[in-house]
Each structure stands twice: as structure tokens, then as C-alpha cells.
Amino acid sequence: MRTRLLVFISVVLVAVCAVMALTTVFAQRAYLLGNLDDRVTNAAERSLGGASLHPDLTQDLTFLNESGHPAGMLAARLGADGTVLAAATVGQDAPPQNLSATQIASLKGIEADGGLHTRTVPGLGTYRFTALGNNGVRVLTGLPMDDVQDMIGGLVVVEAVVAAAGLTVAGCVCAVVIRRQLRPLGRVAATAVEVSHAPLCRGEVTGLTRVPERDTDPGSEAGQVGAALNRMIDHVESSLAERQRSEERMRRSEERMRRFLADASHELRTPLASIAGYAELMNRGTDRIEPGLAWRRVTAESARMTGLVEDLLLLARLDEGRPLQSAEVDLAALVAEAVWDARAAGSGHDWQLELCLDEAPLVLGDEARLHQVVANLLANARVHTPVGTSVVAVVEAGRGMCAVRVRDDGPGIPPDLLPTVFERFTRADASRARATAGSGAGLGLAIVAAITAAHGGHIDVHSEPGRTEFTVELPLTGDTGADTLTWSPRVSVR
Incomplete structure (x- = not known):
């Protein structure tokens, strides 16, 4: 040029x-x-x-x-x-x-x-x-x-x-001016060459070279080319970063899927193995095991396997986005019933209910599934805390949102477990063997998160030794005024 x-x-x-x-x-x-x-x-x-x-x-x-x-x-x-x-x-x-x-x-x-x-x-x-x-x-x-x-x-x-002297001088001046004016374009070309040598085929984002700021002045053609090259490099880096994130998400998804299949297979294999074992003992004769005991164990393992399959089917339906039943649900009454049920199941804990209502806690959703959300949270607190732990269920309604909080003063959730606490088959014990007889398959909190998301809500957890709190937020229906309340807006029940 x-x-x-x-x-x-x-x-x-x-x-x-x-x-x-x-x-x-x-x-x-x-x-x-x-x-x-x-x-x-x-x-x-x-x-x-x-x-x-x-x-x-x-x-x-x-x-x-x-x-x-x-x-x-x-x-x-x-x-x-x-x-x-x-x-x-x-x-x-x-x-x-x-x-x-x-x-x-x-x-x-x-x-x-x-x-x-x-x-x-x-x-x-x-x-x-x-x-x-x-x-x-x-x-x-x-x-x-x-x-x-x-x-x-x-x-x-x-x-x-x-004319000869003037042309000679003019040619020299033009050569110097042209060379100096095209230096920015040369630097832009050098940047483009350097970027072209980057290992983009491997999808690695290593901080691509940019055109210097002085060569991106929009008032000059070379500056416009430099600015356009920088924008293109930004797009390339963002695309590579997005591809890396997608690949990482895909890899994690595959890992979760493999782990999910392995855990599900193990959880189903355990009751099936028990049922097969008791059946084999019965086939060998009644002198080896009492028929009533074998029948009770087979029934218990069958119920356990049925519950696991139902939980997996529920998660599959929620993942597919299948519509849930929709009706107006009173969360205060629902949480109160769940607390009474939890008190009956775990009498060794101190169960409390608090209602802090500025509006009627009415939400639109599936009452059975919402009850399952609260019941799973209370069961999680009961199973993973020692006897004598105080568990408080709080219902708050105001500003168009209803929050259900389940708080306990137990030992808390390990910090390394918090980021994955709502993932499927997540348990405090990393091994597949249960630490306690009452621990589940690790699907309870995953079901809570899936049902909450299906109702347009949000769930969060904060935990430290001596205080763990799960918070479920759901939108209110918005068509019922505070004058329809039949309870005191501030109630504490022990």
C-alpha cells in the first residue's frame, strides 16, 4: 500500500x-x-x-x-x-x-x-x-x-x-508521511497476525492481544479498523468463554447424570437385593427364617423402593415441565399441619411455629406438592439434628411474597456441601452407605428445589454451626385483602 x-x-x-x-x-x-x-x-x-x-x-x-x-x-x-x-x-x-x-x-x-x-x-x-x-x-x-x-x-x-527538485523533495516528504500515517495500520496488522497464531482451535482463552488504545481513534480509518478488530477479538473471546462454559456445564451435567444413574441404581439395587435375599431364604424353608419377619422385611423394602421410584418420577415430571394442579393454598394452615405431623414423628425435638403476616398467605399451586416441600424441610431438620434440637417454622407474608423459613439450632451443614445441597443424591455422608437408619437417598432437598421452581418461587439456605435456615419464597395470589384473615397477624405456637 x-x-x-x-x-x-x-x-x-x-x-x-x-x-x-x-x-x-x-x-x-x-x-x-x-x-x-x-x-x-x-x-x-x-x-x-x-x-x-x-x-x-x-x-x-x-x-x-x-x-x-x-x-x-x-x-x-x-x-x-x-x-x-x-x-x-x-x-x-x-x-x-x-x-x-x-x-x-x-x-x-x-x-x-x-x-x-x-x-x-x-x-x-x-x-x-x-x-x-x-x-x-x-x-x-x-x-x-x-x-x-x-x-x-x-x-x-x-x-x-x-520541477525535478520539487518532485524529489515532495516524493521524500510523501514517503515519510505515508510511512508514518500507515504505522497504526501496520500495528493493527501485526495484532491480527498475532491473534491468528493463537491456539483458538483448542478453545482456550489466554488473553488475546488487543490493538493499542492510540490506534483505535474513530476519527481515522486505521483507528476504525483497530476498533473493529478489538470488537471482533472481544466477540471471539466471549464466544470461546461461552463455549468453555457450555462444555464445562455439559461435562458437569454428564458427571451428574452418571452419578445420578449410579446412585439411583444403587438405591434401587439395595431393596431389590433385600427382597431377593428374603425370597431365597423362604424358598429354602421356613426353618431358616420366620415367615412373618421375612414378609415384613419384604414389605418394608418394597415400600422403600416404591417411595424412591415415586420421587424419581416426580423429579422427571418436574424436569419435563409438566403442569401441576393449581388452586389457592393457605400456607399458614399448610405449615401448621406439617409442624404437627413433624412433632408426632419426632417427639424428641422442640417444634415451634411462628406466623408473621401482613397479608393473607395465599399462593396459587399444588397443595399436595407444597405440603411435600414443607414436610421434606422439617424431616431434613429432624433427621440431621440430634434430639433436643429446636426447629422453628416461620411463615411471613407481605409485599406480594410469602416466605416459609425452617430454622434449627443443630450442628449445621458442612461448608463443602452447601453448594450442592439441592442436587440429587446429595448426602452429608459421601459414601453410598447410610450413616444412620433414618437418612434418605438424598432426593428430599432436590424435590423441594424442583417443586419450588415449578411454582415460580425461590429457595435458599444459610448454615453455620448452631443455626441453619432454609427459606422458600413464593408469590402471593394478590387478590385477597388483609381483611379476610381469620387469624392474628403475629402468632407464635410452641
Whole structure:
């Protein structure tokens, strides 16, 4: 680009200089020729006046002896047919010199019509001629063009030298300016080359090089290219980062799926193995095991397997987005019933219920599933805390939202388990063997999160030793006023 620009500018400058020089030369030549023509015409009129004094002397050139004629002037008497009868030149401080036959021959063909002609006279040079006639007297007069030609030649030489010097200086300046102005574009190209060498095929985002800030000025073309390249690099990096995040999410999803299948297979295999074992013992004879005990164990394992399958089916339905039953649900009454049920199941805990209601706690949803949410949270607190732990269920309603909080003062959730506490088959004991007989398969909190999300709500947990709180937030129906409440807005039940 630098070479093409320099060549193009140089050609343009040469063309401009040539046009200007030719215009100057032609204008100067026209001016000098006009001035010379005026002098030739004046000299011819003067010569005609001198020759008219002796019209009968057709070869008389005595008028050339008069003073005031310019040196080198050529004058001649013409006949009626245009032939040169006599011709001579005026010398510097010397008498007129007659022309030779060869010189006279070069003057043929010039008519006495006042027109201007240019002829080259052998031995004398180039002349500008005109011929005038009056009352039968015809005079040819000419002046040398040496001065005009010398001046034009000198002007051409001067203009050529000046143009050559000017073009050389202009070319050097243009080369420097072009190189300096295209430096930003060169830096942009270098950045593009460096980015093209980055291992983008592996999808690694390693901090791609950017065009410097000084080369991204929108006021220049190179700056616009630099800014556009930076935007493209930003898009490339964001796309690569998004692809990495997608791949990471896919990898984690695959890992969770494999773990889910392994855990589900294990959880289903355990009761199936128990059922198969008791059936095998019964086949070997009743002397090996009491039939009633075997039947009770088979029933218990069947119920356990049925519950696990139902939980998995529920999660599958929620993942598919299947619609739930929709009706107006009173969360205060629902939580109160769940607390009474939990008190019956875990009498060793201190169960409490608090109602902090500024609005009616009415939400739109599936009452059975919402009851399952609260029951799972209370069961989670009962199973994972020691006897004597206080468990408080709080219902709050106000500003268009209803919050159900389940708080206990147990040992808390391990910090490394908090980020995955709502994932499926997450248990405090990382092994598949249960630490306690009452621990579940790790689906309770996953079901709570899925049901809450299906109702357009949100669940959160905060835990530290001595305080663990799960919070479920659901939108209120918004069409029932506070005047329909049939309970005190602030109630605490123990």
C-alpha cells in the first residue's frame, strides 16, 4: 500500500508539474510572440512608409539606412506576383547587407496581406515576417526570433530543474508521511497476525492481544479498523468463554447424570437385593427364617423402593415441565399441619411455629406438592439434628411474597456441601452407605428445589454451626385483602 500510494502520488505530482510547466511555457511564448508580432508590424509599417517615398524604384532599400531600425531586421521589396525583388538585413553599426540567392529563396510565398509568418533564413536563423502593401508598393519585414527562443528555452530548463527538485523533495516528504500515517495500520496488522497464531482451535482463552488504545481513534480509518478488530477479538473471546462454559456445564451435567444413574441404581439395587435375599431364604424353608419377619422385611423394602421410584418420577415430571394442579393454598394452615405431623414423628425435638403476616398467605399451586416441600424441610431438620434440637417454622407474608423459613439450632451443614445441597443424591455422608437408619437417598432437598421452581418461587439456605435456615419464597395470589384473615397477624405456637 505504501508503494502504491507513493507511486500514485508521484504520478499525480509529475502530471500536475508538467501541466503547470507547459501552461507557463505556452503562456510565456504567446506573450513573447505577441510582443514580437507587434514589433514586426510596426517595423513593416515604418518600412512601407520609407519605401512609399520612391514607389517607382522597386529595388530601393534606402529606407534601411534610417536610424532606429533594430539590429538584425530583414526587409525586402516585393513584386506584384510576390517575388522578392531586393532584400537586406540591418547590422549593428554597419550598413545593410544584401541577402544571397539562397536566403532570398527562403522568403518566397509570403503574400502582402498583413499576415504573420515564421521562416528560417539560412545563415541568419528563424525570423517572424509580415508583408504589407500600399498603392502598388509591397514591403516584407522580419525580426529575428532568437531572443524569444532563447527565453523560452531558458524558461523550460528552469522549470524542469525546479520541477525535478520539487518532485524529489515532495516524493521524500510523501514517503515519510505515508510511512508514518500507515504505522497504526501496520500495528493493527501485526495484532491480527498475532491473534491468528493463537491456539483458538483448542478453545482456550489466554488473553488475546488487543490493538493499542492510540490506534483505535474513530476519527481515522486505521483507528476504525483497530476498533473493529478489538470488537471482533472481544466477540471471539466471549464466544470461546461461552463455549468453555457450555462444555464445562455439559461435562458437569454428564458427571451428574452418571452419578445420578449410579446412585439411583444403587438405591434401587439395595431393596431389590433385600427382597431377593428374603425370597431365597423362604424358598429354602421356613426353618431358616420366620415367615412373618421375612414378609415384613419384604414389605418394608418394597415400600422403600416404591417411595424412591415415586420421587424419581416426580423429579422427571418436574424436569419435563409438566403442569401441576393449581388452586389457592393457605400456607399458614399448610405449615401448621406439617409442624404437627413433624412433632408426632419426632417427639424428641422442640417444634415451634411462628406466623408473621401482613397479608393473607395465599399462593396459587399444588397443595399436595407444597405440603411435600414443607414436610421434606422439617424431616431434613429432624433427621440431621440430634434430639433436643429446636426447629422453628416461620411463615411471613407481605409485599406480594410469602416466605416459609425452617430454622434449627443443630450442628449445621458442612461448608463443602452447601453448594450442592439441592442436587440429587446429595448426602452429608459421601459414601453410598447410610450413616444412620433414618437418612434418605438424598432426593428430599432436590424435590423441594424442583417443586419450588415449578411454582415460580425461590429457595435458599444459610448454615453455620448452631443455626441453619432454609427459606422458600413464593408469590402471593394478590387478590385477597388483609381483611379476610381469620387469624392474628403475629402468632407464635410452641
